[in-house]
Amino acid sequence: MKYDKAMTGMKRTSRTTLVTALAVLGSAAAALVLQACGPDIHASQEGEPYLHAATTHTIHIQPGYELEREFAGEVRAGQSSDLGFELAGQVTELLVDEGEAISEGQVLARLDTDLLLSRRGELKAQSEELRAELETVRADFERVERLQRENLASERELGNLAGRVRVLEASLERVQATRDANEIRIQKSELRAPFDSRIATRHIDSGVVVDAGAPVFSLVESGVREIRAGVPVALAENLQAGSEMPVRAGQADTRGQVIQVGPVVNQATRSRAVRVAIDQDWSPGEIAYLGIPVEVEEEGTWLPDSAVTEGVRGTWVVYVAVPQGDGRATLEPRSVIIHHASGGKLYVSGAIANGERVVSGGLHRYAPGQLVRPMEAPTIADA
Numbered sequence: 001m002k003y004d005k006a007m008t009g010m011k012r013t014s015r016t017t018l019v020t021a022l023a024v025l026g027s028a029a030a031a032l033v034l035q036a037c038g039p040d041i042h043a044s045q046e047g048e049p050y051l052h053a054a055t056t057h058t059i060h061i062q063p064g065y066e067l068e069r070e071f072a073g074e075v076r077a078g079q080s081s082d083l084g085f086e087l088a089g090q091v092t093e094l095l096v097d098e099g100e101a102i103s104e105g106q107v108l109a110r111l112d113t114d115l116l117l118s119r120r121g122e123l124k125a126q127s128e129e130l131r132a133e134l135e136t137v138r139a140d141f142e143r144v145e146r147l148q149r150e151n152l153a154s155e156r157e158l159g160n161l162a163g164r165v166r167v168l169e170a171s172l173e174r175v176q177a178t179r180d181a182n183e184i185r186i187q188k189s190e191l192r193a194p195f196d197s198r199i200a201t202r203h204i205d206s207g208v209v210v211d212a213g214a215p216v217f218s219l220v221e222s223g224v225r226e227i228r229a230g231v232p233v234a235l236a237e238n239l240q241a242g243s244e245m246p247v248r249a250g251q252a253d254t255r256g257q258v259i260q261v262g263p264v265v266n267q268a269t270r271s272r273a274v275r276v277a278i279d280q281d282w283s284p285g286e287i288a289y290l291g292i293p294v295e296v297e298e299e300g301t302w303l304p305d306s307a308v309t310e311g312v313r314g315t316w317v318v319y320v321a322v323p324q325g326d327g328r329a330t331l332e333p334r335s336v337i338i339h340h341a342s343g344g345k346l347y348v349s350g351a352i353a354n355g356e357r358v359v360s361g362g363l364h365r366y367a368p369g370q371l372v373r374p375m376e377a378p379t380i381a382d383a
Contacts, residue, residue, distance in 0.1 A: 017144050021324075035289075037215075051372055051373045052365065052370070053344060053360070053372070053373045054359045054373065055359065056173060056321050056359055056374045056376060057307065057376065058355060059301050059352050059354055059358060060305075061299060061358075062299070063299055064295060064299070067296060067340055068246070068291045068294075069291070069292055069294050070248075070290065070291055070326075071229045071290045071316075072229060072287055072288075072289055073227040073229025073287075073289070073290060074227065074228055074287065074288070075282045075284055075285065075291060076214050076226060076284055077220035077226075077284040078221045078224030079221040080284070081218070081219050082218050083108070084191075084212075084214050085109075085214070086283075087189065088211050088212045089209065090109035090112040090207065090210075091110070091111060091207065091208050092110050092206065092207075093109060094108075094216075095108055095331060096109075096217070097112075097243040102196075102199065103193065105192055107173060108199075109191040109216055109217075113186050116185050119182050120186070122260075127175045127176060130171050130172040137161060137164045137168055138163050139323065140161050141158070141161040151166070159308055164174070170347070195285075196221065196245065197221050198220055198222055200218040200219060200284075202216070202217055203217065204216055205314075217303070220284050220341060224277075225279075225284070226259060226277050227247060227275070227278060227288045227364075228274070228275050229273070230266060230269050230273060230274075231261075231273075231274045231292065233265055235294065236261050236271070237261075239274060241260055241261070242258060243257070245292060247276060248289050248291070250286075252282070254279065255260070256278045256279050257277050257278075257324070259275040260275045261281070262274070264282065274290065294338070296339070299349060300339060300345075300347050300348055300349035302345050303318065303358065304344060304360050304361065304362070305345065305346050306360060306361035307346075307359060307363075308338065309363045311333035315335065316348070317335060318332045318333070318334050318336055319331040319334075320334050320358040320359075321356075322373065324371070328371055329371070330372075330374060331359065331367070331368060333368045334350060336350035336351070337351050339368050359374075
């Protein structure tokens with residue numbers, strides 16, 4: 001019994017000590033909480049609520065905007081040709097192959113010229129024969145002419161010799177013309193490059209007999225490139241020869257200069273062909289794009305894309321900071337229409353007025369009717 005009473009007394013003492021300790025700890029924790037929250041409590045008691053700072057942009061309404069439309073075209077060489085011999089014959093040599101760079105006047109291929117060389121020798125012999133005969137006849141003419149002055153020869157004999165001289169001279173000229181034509185055929189048996197270019201395609205192999213004009217090589221001019229694209233009639237009329245425009249192909253960008261605007265309208269596409277020269281050695285056949293500025297008449301303003309959020313039923317909304325005095329403003333939602341997006345900026349119109357200020361970012365932190373401290377940000381420039 002004594003042991004039970006002692007244990008009961010110890011339990012009561014432990015409970016009293018535990019209660020006392022918890023009371024002390026509670027008081028200390030409460031003091032710490034009050035100390036930490038003291039300034040906010042005082043601020044709340046003083047009636048000064050915390051206001052979020054909202055970065056805003058001032059709206060500048062403009063009558064329209066400029067956008068750049070792209071039109072696809074094809075890169076072409078300044079000159080390209082399917083090159084062949086003017087004469088028919090057997091190809092004996094091909095001196096270049098596909099992909100090689102060639103210069104103007106360079107020999108690319110040759111035809112068999114054995115018959116032409118043989119003809120050259122024959123014509124040379126004929127020419128020498130005629131010259132020898134002509135010299136003899138001229139000597140006879142001069143001798144008869146002297147005798148005729150002494151009345152020792154008839155005029156008929158003199159006339160016959162004079163006619164014979166003229167015939168031989170004409171025959172010599174004819175043979176010389178034939179020799180010249182034969183030399184031209186020998187020269188044309190060599191296929192030469194008409195301009196600095198590259199071999200795009202080789203169409204035949206050595207040893208093949210080709211017809212006159214049959215293509216042997218396809219050439220594309222080196223270093224001279226242009227783009228040919230179809231542009232709608234209304235835009236093509238505003239382009240002038242010599243004007244510049246941005247051009248791109250793949251990841252490469254450059255500036256091009258208008259060479260010419262075609263006078264004929266394509267009946268299928270209702271467009272006119274525009275030729276633009278470029279200073280890049282892009283491959284012929286590559287797709288390139290011409291950038292042509294277009295003026296759009298639509299009253300509105302440019303805003304950063306972070307200033308617009310999605311509203312109900314597919315609408316777009318901005319938050320206008322309506323001044324309330326003392327540097328405060330109330331956020332008012334306004335519906336807008338997005339007309340164009342470019343480089344992180346949106347061109348919009350709607351229930352907004354010139355000079356109003358819209359929240360430019362962080363719209364997830366705000367709600368309609370919220371009181372904020374507006375702060376001005378740099379003005380969005382026209383795209």
